[in-house]
Amino acid sequence: MTNPSGSFSNALGWGLKRKLIVSMLMVGVVPLLLGLSLAFLQGSKEIQVVSGESFQALATEAARKLDLLVAEEVARTSRIAVHPDIVRALEHRRDALHASDPNATLPALAQQRARWAARDPAAIKAITGNSTALLLQGFYAGSQSEPDQLLPQVVRAATKKLFITDVQGNLFAALTAKPGFSHADSPWWKGSFNKGVGQLYIEDLHFDEQANAYVFSISLPIMDSLRYEVVGVLHRVIDAKEFFSPSTHPIRFGKTGHVMLIDSRGMVLSCPILPTGVQLSSAALIPQVTVRQPGWVTADSDGHGGQGTAIIGFAPLPETSRATNGALENGAWHTFVWQSSDELFTPIRHLMMWMMILAGIALGLLATLGYFAASRIVTPVRRLQEAARLIGRGELQEPIQIHTGDELEELAVEFNRMNTQLEAAFAGLSTQVEEKTQEVQYLQKSTDQVLDAVPTPIIMIDQQGLVQYMNRASRDAIQPQEQRWSGRLLFDLLPLDDDHRQALRRDLRLVEENKSTAPPSSNQEPLLKEARDPLNQTLSQASPSTRRELQIGSHLYHYEWFPLESRSGAGKRFGLVLRDTTDESRLQDQLIQAEKSGSLDVLTAGIGHELNNPLFGILGLGEAIQEEADLARAKGYAQDIVGHGRKMAAIIRDFTGVAARESKSQRMSVDVTAQLEQALAIVQTSHDCLGLNVQKHYVAVSPVTALPDQLRLAFINILTNAVQAMSGRGDLWLTTEELNDLITITIRDNGPGIPKQHLGKVFDPFYTTKGQGEGSGLGLTVAQRLIKKFGGEIRLESPEGQGTTCVITLPADKAGVRKEEPCVSS
């Protein structure tokens, strides 16, 4: 595995391993993050709801507690207000005021007010020292209260003012000299007096300069003994912070969670954090938390100066709120429960942090495990890849070793199998190629050797005429002096004149065009054969150009073009074979000469032989005549001499007949059958034909154009030949027929037949199988000549042992049709 990782990279440069790791990480990270964020959102929401509801419950509970606290204080204060002595004193005051003349009392009141304002000791004493004031002091100090109704120390300390006004709102009795004298115009007095009906009036938070503190007040109407109408007002000013803080401050949860009390304007009555008397920092928050029903809100501000989401529970003080500012509609008091959102969400943030840390650890683990897992997957894959590359190059030496126990191992096994098969296939192939190459080389070598050994020059050229190969014979023949022949033009190499060169080119073109250039091989054989016939003159010789011969140096060559198999795509190739006919033609010439002279000898001998017998006869008869006295006998001898002479004449005529020139004008329409009959008759008379059984089958045939005598002669010769072959006994079949303007005459005997080796020579002149003097050896030659002269053909067929059949065909002469009855005789 020494491959650079780059070889595995794609466009992004990410290998399989990295992809696997990233995939695993993504598979881990996405659900993790999704789950975490969902958990965080849901958790936050639930914490908000849970906290909000808890805060609301706490606010409600705190409101009830504070409500009771206020109610208790009101009840405690009302005990002063219902004290019979105080009620009676105020009833007297009411009655006194009622009875006296208002015009008289007004100046007295004004005087009294002025003296009170001037801190006249007598006036102060009149207010703070009367029996009602003493009662107040008794209540304040606890001496007037039952043991269980003692004013708690805290409340006592918180009470900044305690005084009673009469029915007109003027100071009637006071604990200290601090209060003002006239209160009829004060909202609390009006609210508490309430047109003489009276009602509890709890004043909202305000700053009292004399007490130097933020205070609220409880104003209780002092009813007459019947509780019918108000006779005075008991007013009590209480320091809000001192009064409420023991109740609100202990309620703490967490570091910042607390309960505070606000009035309807958002002023803080009591708060462990904010000072009493300040307003909530966010004005927008106030209407949200000062509704009549308990509840909780998620606000943008916490009211303590902090921004950000805050959860606030709130609840009104139910009973107290009825009395605040005289009626519920004029404002209520509310508890306000709040915890810093930082602190509130701290648990879930901690949880999130821990989860993130754990997630990080998990991701690390995931990445590590992913790395190992990817390595485990990728390593065999890389080995497979490398193995595949080696297989591709055919260089894999050892089988792949992968033992993962999964598909990869199976793949490796398949790879190994494939490699083995490939190797086997390749090994077989290379062996075969080697063998074939050797074979080809061997073939080439042997071909070269064969070609070199052939004495015939052989040249191979391509389509452009460039020489591709020359065998040794051609090299020797054409250019022994030139070493370079490859790639040269053949026509440049061959030292030829223009005629031969053009002939050569023309023949090449014919071969090129795939035209049959069948060499006129028959030309040569007849040439030779004809040369053996001294009687037949050789006709005009073919021109050198048509005879495919060319002269190179002193040598004469017969040439032959032939197309060569060429590879597909390559151009055509042609071969040129030169046959050295120098010797051959010389030999042929000599042969012709020899034959000519030989034939002449035979001819001479034959003629001599033929003529000798009658000549000796004539000579003998002549001598006999000389000695013969008997005339008759002499005449007989003379007649014999005449006969011999005629015979000789006939022989000579035969020869001359063969060779004689005949004009065509002498020809005439001849009935073939009649001539055949005549010829048969002649033969039958001149030969011993006693055992001959002639079978004739003639049909009416058209006449032929011929000389009747000569045609008859030809028939005679053939029939004679047949009769002689059968030695005068046997069967002879004669048939005539006509087909396609050809008249066929068949003469068949059942003689011994002609041996095959002689069959080709039977038409040769003077060839004979008979003894000397028996036949001239010219019979069939003459017959052939004659038949040919008439445009016909003759041939002999002789299946051995089945007799001989002579078939003569002659062209029918359609001009002179002469019908004849078919004549069949046996």
Add this chain to the structure above:
Amino acid sequence: MRLILTVIQARPLWLALALACASTYSLQAKDVAPPPGIPPEKVADFVHAVLDADRTIYTNQVVNRMQAKGIVSAAEHWEHENALPLPAQFLQHSGKLVAESGRGIRYRLISLWPIYQRNAPATDLERRALESFSQTPDRPFTGIVTSGRKQYFQAIYSDRAISAACVKCHNSHPLSPKRDFALNDVMGGMTITIPLD
């Protein structure tokens, strides 16, 4: 029914009488001669009949029906709870309105076991009346009371727990001193005060 009609028809009469009494009293100063016309017992009886009928209608036709149908219920802190005022509160708040109107006649509910001390009996007459209801709940307790120089006629009628809401509230309220009320028990009384001077 006849009684209610009578009261309604008598209302203008009663108002005229009250004004007449007040003017007569103020004119004749310390004359203690009984005023002519309808005696205060009668007037108080009329008023009580009206109040009782109103409250009964409110209790049965409004509160009980609404609660039975689950639309809205009655609660002490009805302002904060989207609820109906309790029948007792109904009477007290109407009494306050009457008092604030300045007509002179006032009425309120009192009890020997008040949730709020302000509803405790204020006078001996009231106390005695409430105590008498344990024996004679159906007989109103009347008398003349004085406050300083002022004289008033008071009539106290026993007040029963006319609905389950009354019983439930008084038995469960944290400030209630008595928690064993049953339906139709005498829980206290209604004081009607008519000024005589």
